[in-house]
Amino acid sequence: MTWHVLGAGSLGSLWAARLFRAGLPVRLILRSTERLAAYRAAGGLSLVENGQSHLYPIPAETADTSGPVQRLLLACKAYDAEEAAASLAPRLGPNAEIILLQNGLGSQDAVATRLPRARCILASSTEGAFREDAFRVVFAGQGHTWLGIPGQTQAPGWLAELTQAGISHDWTADILGKLWRKLALNCAINPLTVMHNCRNGDLRDWPHEVAALCEELTRLLLSCAQKDAADGLLTDVQRVIEATAANYSSMYQDVARGQRTEIAYLLGYACAAARQQQLNVPRLDALHAQLLAHLAARGLPLV
Numbered sequence: 001m002t003w004h005v006l007g008a009g010s011l012g013s014l015w016a017a018r019l020f021r022a023g024l025p026v027r028l029i030l031r032s033t034e035r036l037a038a039y040r041a042a043g044g045l046s047l048v049e050n051g052q053s054h055l056y057p058i059p060a061e062t063a064d065t066s067g068p069v070q071r072l073l074l075a076c077k078a079y080d081a082e083e084a085a086a087s088l089a090p091r092l093g094p095n096a097e098i099i100l101l102q103n104g105l106g107s108q109d110a111v112a113t114r115l116p117r118a119r120c121i122l123a124s125s126t127e128g129a130f131r132e133d134a135f136r137v138v139f140a141g142q143g144h145t146w147l148g149i150p151g152q153t154q155a156p157g158w159l160a161e162l163t164q165a166g167i168s169h170d171w172t173a174d175i176l177g178k179l180w181r182k183l184a185l186n187c188a189i190n191p192l193t194v195m196h197n198c199r200n201g202d203l204r205d206w207p208h209e210v211a212a213l214c215e216e217l218t219r220l221l222l223s224c225a226q227k228d229a230a231d232g233l234l235t236d237v238q239r240v241i242e243a244t245a246a247n248y249s250s251m252y253q254d255v256a257r258g259q260r261t262e263i264a265y266l267l268g269y270a271c272a273a274a275r276q277q278q279l280n281v282p283r284l285d286a287l288h289a290q291l292l293a294h295l296a297a298r299g300l301p302l303v
């Protein structure tokens, strides 16, 4: 079964290169014929690991190529997920599977609603990769990927291919818990690093602000029936702040580069969920409003 990987960005390239070099059939799906021509001119995808670069000549195509897509790894940003998945709708067979690599929450439901016949598998990853250049990606941080369909304990047989490709992973029926926990970590760290213009570690200087956000996020998680995701949130946030002290958060980097953020799927999603639960989260709401104003002042999208 061919792995179609939509998006030759950071995570998509990281997955595609590892699957390809493990001898598995992989095809990249690129945005346009121009991108496809540029990719072919580059001769393939380059993955940089431990300072060593390798070129992988993975076959590529655009969405409007003919041929069925049975297993799709959707490796775009959350705000692109629904349209990107929909562009492949005519090629998806009745039992097609889509693995959704997006951070945050909200985009997964959008894809599932748009493509009701597809089997959507949610993923949450702590791996780190960034694009050094077009079609050249650096594997920056070892991590782990959780995969799952909410409530389903039976893992698909093809997970063995991820093992074969050296992709650290586990299946979980509580994938929503994993996604909520990561969302909460992101909400407690990333917007503050933008507003204080600082690295993750500098948040040690604002312990009360971090603690107050974690208190509201914990109440939100509990009211959304996410007890496991709520347990020990503040301690975990403090651990991540220490472990990533020298780093700039992904949202900080997006804003610094003048790129669109995934705010609507992170803090925006949390605030909307609180409203839906009629839960009072004044600190989260205030931070969300400040962040939106900050993005607007820089001409960046608010969703």
Ligand SMILES: NC(=O)C1=CN([C@@H]2O[C@H](COP(=O)(O)OP(=O)(O)OC[C@H]3O[C@@H](n4cnc5c(N)ncnc54)[C@H](OP(=O)(O)O)[C@@H]3O)[C@@H](O)[C@H]2O)C=CC1
Pocket: 006, 007, 008, 009, 010, 011, 012, 029, 030, 031, 032, 035, 075, 076, 077, 078, 080, 083, 084, 087, 101, 102, 103, 125, 126, 127, 128, 129, 130, 131, 262
């Ligand atoms: N990078 C990381 O370390 C991590 C990322 N994540 C999450 O993974 C998701 C993906 O992030 P990341 O890999 O960094 O994102 P990137 O921006 O690096 O890559 C996204 C890719 O998707 C492509 N794309 C978007 N729409 C389409 C489309 N319609 N057709 C074809 N290609 C399309 C983009 O193409 P183009 O280049 O043409 O714009 C781009 O190459 C995000 O939700 C992110 O939060 C989670 C953990 C770690």
Ligand SMILES: CC(C)(CO)C(=O)C(=O)O
Pocket: 185, 186, 187, 189, 190, 240, 244, 248, 249, 250, 251
């Ligand atoms: C390092 C961490 C956990 C900070 O929230 C992150 O995932 C990010 O920067 O997006």
